[in-house]
Amino acid sequence: MIDKTITIEDLVETISGSVRYLMEKGIKCIACGEPIWGTLEEAAKEKGFNDEDIRKFVSDLNNLNSGETKDETNRIINIKKMNAG
Numbered sequence: 128m129i130d131k132t133i134t135i136e137d138l139v140e141t142i143s144g145s146v147r148y149l150m151e152k153g154i155k156c157i158a159c160g161e162p163i164w165g166t167l168e169e170a171a172k173e174k175g176f177n178d179e180d181i182r183k184f185v186s187d188l189n190n191l192n193s194g195e196t197k198d199e200t201n202r203i204i205n206i207k208k209m210n211a212g
Contacts, residue, residue, distance in 0.1 A: 129188045131168035131181050138167055142192045
C-alpha cells in the first residue's frame, strides 16, 4: 500500500506507471535526469500541491498499483495456460 511518505525512489521501483502519472501531474523532475530525494508528499508540495491533491495522488497510485498487480497475475495465469495446452 502506497502512502504519502513513500520515497520517490521506492515509488518508481514499486509502480512502473508512477513516473508517467507524476509527469502528467506536473512533477516532471523525474524525467529531467535530476534525482529526486524525499517523499511523494515533499515532491508534490514543492510543486504547489495541497494535502487534498496529495490524498488523490495516493489513491490514484494505489489504484494503479492494484491494476498492475492484477494485470501481472492475469499474464502469469495466461502464460501457464498456454504452456499447459
